[in-house]
Amino acid sequence: xxxxxxxxxxxxxxxxxxxxxxxxxxxxxxxxxxxxxxxxxxxxxxxxxxxxxxxxxxxxxxxxxxxxxxxxxxxxxxxxxxxxxxxxxxxxxxxxxxxxxxxxxxxxxxxxxxxxxxxxxxxxxxxxxxxxxxxxxxxxxxxxxxxxxxxxxxxxxxxxxxxxxxxxxxxxxxxxxxxxxxxxxxxxxxxxxxxxxxxxxxxxxxxxxxxxxxxxxxxxxxxxxxxxxxxxxxxxxxxxxxxxxxxxxxxxxxxxxxxxxxxxxxxxxxxxxxxxxxxxxxxxxxxxxxxxxxxxxxxxxxxxxxxxxxxxxxxxxxxxxxxxxxxxxxxxxxxxxxxxxxxxxxxxxxxxxxxxxxxxxxxxxxxx
Amino acid sequence: xxxxxxxxxxxxxxxxxxxxxxxxxxxxxxxxxxxxxxxxxxxxxxxxxxxxxxxxxxxxxxxxxxxxxxxxxxxxxxxxxxxxxxxxxxxxxxxxxxxxxxxxxxxxxxxxxxxxxxxxxxxxxxxxxxxxxxxxxxxxxxxxxxxxxxxxxxxxxxxxxxxxxxxxxxxxxxxxxxxxxxxxxxxxxxxxxxxxxxxxxxxxxxxxxxxxxxxxxxxxxxxxxxxxxxxxxxxxxxxxxxxxxxxxxxxxxxxxxxxxxxxxxxxxxxxxxxxxxxxxxxxxxxxxxxxxxxxxxxxxxxxxxxxxxxxxxxxxxxxxxxxxxxxxxxxxxxxxxxxxxxxxxxxxxxxxxxxxxxxxxxxxxxxx
Numbered sequence: 001x002x003x004x005x006x007x008x009x010x011x012x013x014x015x016x017x018x019x020x021x022x023x024x025x026x027x028x029x030x031x032x033x034x035x036x037x038x039x040x041x042x043x044x045x046x047x048x049x050x051x052x053x054x055x056x057x058x059x060x061x062x063x064x065x066x067x068x069x070x071x072x073x074x075x076x077x078x079x080x081x082x083x084x085x086x087x088x089x090x091x092x093x094x095x096x097x098x099x100x101x102x103x104x105x106x107x108x109x110x111x112x113x114x115x116x117x118x119x120x121x122x123x124x125x126x127x128x129x130x131x132x133x134x135x136x137x138x139x140x141x142x143x144x145x146x147x148x149x150x151x152x153x154x155x156x157x158x159x160x161x162x163x164x165x166x167x168x169x170x171x172x173x174x175x176x177x178x179x180x181x182x183x184x185x186x187x188x189x190x191x192x193x194x195x196x197x198x199x200x201x202x203x204x205x206x207x208x209x210x211x212x213x214x215x216x217x218x219x220x221x222x223x224x225x226x227x228x229x230x231x232x233x234x235x236x237x238x239x240x241x242x243x244x245x246x247x248x249x250x251x252x253x254x255x256x257x258x259x260x261x262x263x264x265x266x267x268x269x270x271x272x273x274x275x276x277x278x279x280x281x282x283x284x285x286x287x288x289x290x291x292x293x294x295x296x297x298x299x300x301x302x303x304x305x306x307x308x309x310x311x312x313x314x315x316x317x318x319x320x321x322x323x324x325x326x327x328x329x330x331x332x333x334x335x336x337x338x339x340x341x342x343x344x345x346x347x348x349x350x351x352x353x354x355x356x357x358x359x360x361x362x363x364x365x366x367x368x
Numbered sequence: 369x370x371x372x373x374x375x376x377x378x379x380x381x382x383x384x385x386x387x388x389x390x391x392x393x394x395x396x397x398x399x400x401x402x403x404x405x406x407x408x409x410x411x412x413x414x415x416x417x418x419x420x421x422x423x424x425x426x427x428x429x430x431x432x433x434x435x436x437x438x439x440x441x442x443x444x445x446x447x448x449x450x451x452x453x454x455x456x457x458x459x460x461x462x463x464x465x466x467x468x469x470x471x472x473x474x475x476x477x478x479x480x481x482x483x484x485x486x487x488x489x490x491x492x493x494x495x496x497x498x499x500x501x502x503x504x505x506x507x508x509x510x511x512x513x514x515x516x517x518x519x520x521x522x523x524x525x526x527x528x529x530x531x532x533x534x535x536x537x538x539x540x541x542x543x544x545x546x547x548x549x550x551x552x553x554x555x556x557x558x559x560x561x562x563x564x565x566x567x568x569x570x571x572x573x574x575x576x577x578x579x580x581x582x583x584x585x586x587x588x589x590x591x592x593x594x595x596x597x598x599x600x601x602x603x604x605x606x607x608x609x610x611x612x613x614x615x616x617x618x619x620x621x622x623x624x625x626x627x628x629x630x631x632x633x634x635x636x637x638x639x640x641x642x643x644x645x646x647x648x649x650x651x652x653x654x655x656x657x658x659x660x661x662x663x664x665x666x667x668x669x670x671x672x673x674x675x676x677x678x679x680x681x682x683x684x685x686x687x688x689x690x691x692x693x694x695x696x697x698x699x700x701x702x703x704x705x706x707x708x709x710x711x712x713x714x715x716x717x718x719x720x721x722x723x724x725x726x727x728x729x730x731x732x733x734x735x736x
Contacts, residue, residue, distance in 0.1 A: 024676040194666070196564065196588035202675040210676050218680040220564035220666055222589035222622025226686040229624065254590025256597065257629055264628050298562070298588055301669055307570040308392040308578050312586040318594040
């Protein structure tokens with residue numbers, strides 16, 4: 001079994017988080033014993049990637065209940081909304097954050113209706129956070145199994161950004177597909193675009209692949225076309241931040257142009273994401289707003305200015321039209337065009353999970 | 369008249385070069401009084417861009433003759449090949465380097481056949497280097513005038529890498545087109561991809577545009593597709609390092625994918641380059657070899673490692689198929705497909721210049 005990075009763990013000492021801001025130069029873990037520390041860590045991007053943020057929020061809520069000084073159920077019920085609100089205010093755009101907090105709220109209400117025993121309530125909330133974490137892992141493994149069948153038996157594949165264990169707290173969505181394929185015996189070599197400006201490819205995906213013993217070649221984002229034209233790439237698999245009803249997919253900036261180049265060079269282009277990424281309320285990708293991040297991420301590198309004082313654009317995401325997507329790989333199976341029909345059927349499939357995403361703020365793209 | 373950066377100047381004190389490695393953080397000029405210093409500056413990329421390297425080599429040869437301690441023609445004739453060889457060994461792949469040195473050799477032979485007066489010989493060689501510099505400027509201005517007619521009256525245009533004054537020692541090829549258009553009243557706003565890994569866009573093109581008072585927005589290389597899809601870009605104009613007989617064009621890595629994305633989004637894609645860039649000895653772009661540069665340029669940033677210890681690819685150039693090029697803009701006019709015919713006719717046009725490129729080593733791409 002290959003090594004898989006663990007961005008977050010629940011331990012008896014507290015919530016242990018790998019500091020993704022320091023990777024790959026330093027592998028540093030923080031142990032948080034207060035839910036406010038967890039909230040700050042999410043806000044400051046110690047952990048990133050929508051599913052992983054969801055797990056962190058659930059563990060934050062559990063930590064808030066477990067370590068609460070409340071001596072009565074009434075005291076705990078007064079504290080609980082404060083805990084949830086603090087965690088909800090960290091990253092307003094990540095859908096999984098609200099989904100996870102909502103699920104923790106439902107569980108709290110359930111268990112409080114059945115008992116006044118604070119020990120049992122605390123244990124139930126910790127168990128629920130661990131259950132959410134486990135579900136993310138299970139989803140990733142199912143995505144990995146479905147997706148592995150689409151990977152070539154050998155040769156080069158390409159991904160983008162980091163849709164790995166660090167982003168999901170499982171084995172990764174896109175990287176999960178690659179991991180499972182390699183474990184099944186596919187001889188894959190991964191081309192990793194560095195993914196400017198935040199360098200999730202160079203810093204995080206490259207690091208995960210090294211840890212997993214999967215061979216890779218790092219490239220800059222402007223080399224993608226050259227390698228698709230000359231490099232005999234067998235497949236591309238990326239993650240997703242939001243998928244509209246027609247299959248249009250928002251993902252890390254650069255995904256759209258990789259899809260165009262894949263189409264031009266007849267390379268299959270796959271999106272791997274859990275069904276929680278579906279947003280069937282949006283008819284098409286044109287309704288997905290694009291988060292604009294600070295210009296300094298482009299004009300500066302680790303605090304050092306690399307360009308003169310000029311305007312810089314920094315859209316964090318782009319939208320890939322469904323017609324460029326060969327298939328969408330989810331934990332419930334693989335769907336193909338026409339996506340309006342196939343995604344609707346998929347969403348109607350009985351889910352192995354206990355709750356569906358809810359309470360995501362309208363008009364936001366999840367952050368990666 | 370807008371400000372134009374001068375990467376190199378001949379002065380009575382010596383050859384004055386702007387250090388492009390330090391831009392845009394520092395604007396530092398070096399004055400070289402020995403041809404060996406000029407050779408080292410070319411090798412260490414104080415100056416880069418094939419036409420500018422050619423000018424530097426010509427000035428290096430002139431400096432070697434002017435500052436020679438030779439007291440007789442025989443002594444000077446013994447020294448001269450050493451000067452030329454030293455300059456020729458700096459950047460083996462730049463076609464203009466060899467073209468310029470060859471032209472200086474021809475002029476030296478001519479003038480020595482007519483006089484033994486060292487003062488006159490020295491003056492003639494200095495004049496020839498200045499003439500080469502002037503020719504580059506004249507070429508750029510003609511390219512600029514022809515190209516300006518293809519620019520939109522207003523709105524966004526895009527370039528790539530740096531095909532500006534810093535690269536040509538004139539007003540630039542691609543940037544020359546943009547400059548002339550702006551001077552003629554076109555209201556242009558330039559989208560500048562940063563051009564990883566060497567950041568010629570962020571460091572050099574952005575700086576030139578600021579100096580020239582032309583508005584711009586810096587973007588990362590993976591934002592190109594997003595802006596072509598959503599940004600209402602009216603035209604793209606890039607430089608070239610070598611153009612094959614069928615119009616296939618080698619240029620800075622990333623050019624190919626910009627051309628594909630332009631085609632997908634119906635944005636005109638222009639190549640601007642002097643006819644010295646034509647290599648009609650090559651039937652198509654597949655014969656143009658691609659220079660592979662050190663992996664450290666990708667894995668490190670200013671000496672700091674940004675990725676784990678992994679393999680990284682670093683092809684410096686890619687090849688854009690002629691079918692994706694809307695037109696090629698040269699100092700002799702604008703040509704369109706079918707390029708095999710139009711480029712052959714163009715090469716046969718009487719040239720305003722006195723010498724044609726010669727002695728370029730086979731099998732190399734010019735460096736940018």
